Amino acid sequence: MISIGSAPADELEVKARVDDPAALQRALERAGARLEFRGAMLDRRFDRGGELEARDEVLRMRIFRPGDGAPAFGVLGWKGPRSQRGHYRHRPEVEARVGDADAVVTVLEHLGFAVSLRIDRTVEVYRLGQAVLRVEWYPAMDVLLEVEGEPVEIERAITATGLPRDHFFAESLPHFVAAYEARTGRPARIAEQQA
Numbered sequence: 001m002i003s004i005g006s007a008p009a010d011e012l013e014v015k016a017r018v019d020d021p022a023a024l025q026r027a028l029e030r031a032g033a034r035l036e037f038r039g040a041m042l043d044r045r046f047d048r049g050g051e052l053e054a055r056d057e058v059l060r061m062r063i064f065r066p067g068d069g070a071p072a073f074g075v076l077g078w079k080g081p082r083s084q085r086g087h088y089r090h091r092p093e094v095e096a097r098v099g100d101a102d103a104v105v106t107v108l109e110h111l112g113f114a115v116s117l118r119i120d121r122t123v124e125v126y127r128l129g130q131a132v133l134r135v136e137w138y139p140a141m142d143v144l145l146e147v148e149g150e151p152v153e154i155e156r157a158i159t160a161t162g163l164p165r166d167h168f169f170a171e172s173l174p175h176f177v178a179a180y181e182a183r184t185g186r187p188a189r190i191a192e193q194q195a
Helices: 021-030 101-110 151-161 173-184
Strands: 009-018 034-047 058-066 073-079 083-085 088-098 114-128 131-137 143-148
Touching: 009 151, 009 173, 021 114, 021 131, 021 151, 058 101, 073 101, 088 101, 114 151, 131 151, 143 151
Parallel strands: none
Antiparallel strands: 009 088, 009 143, 034 058, 034 114, 058 073, 073 088, 083 088, 114 131, 131 143
């Protein structure tokens, strides 16, 4: 099961494009990575008149729908302003698991928040040591791999993937969307429907 903490944390991560997801999965299995979740991961980012965006903050409800039919659950999260720490993307983050994501969404709407961004993807979440690796399939975009943890753990996990270190960037999703569109000449689609 995905472990979600509620204590404030510093999120450090990198992302890479994955050309061969099956080879990546085999490499993770050989390295002893443990599959913690497989299924849909739906993000709904909320804002109120652009005030959070102006402060470079994110309020997000993430809904996990397990592929094995287990009950869905949500994770309400706040992320602070972005920065870079060495080779890693950094944001302060606080998350809390919630049993009824729809009720939390209703509360946010009553407080004047509206969905500002939708991201829908199918994911596989692995743990290797203390690093979390998430393979992400979007409606129409490249497959991505996100690696999160402490620097030593991130680097150990990157080595285990077999992907070259210079394929990993301290960038967020818009960077990869732009790269996909520039390379293919096709529009990326990161949600089943737009916000």
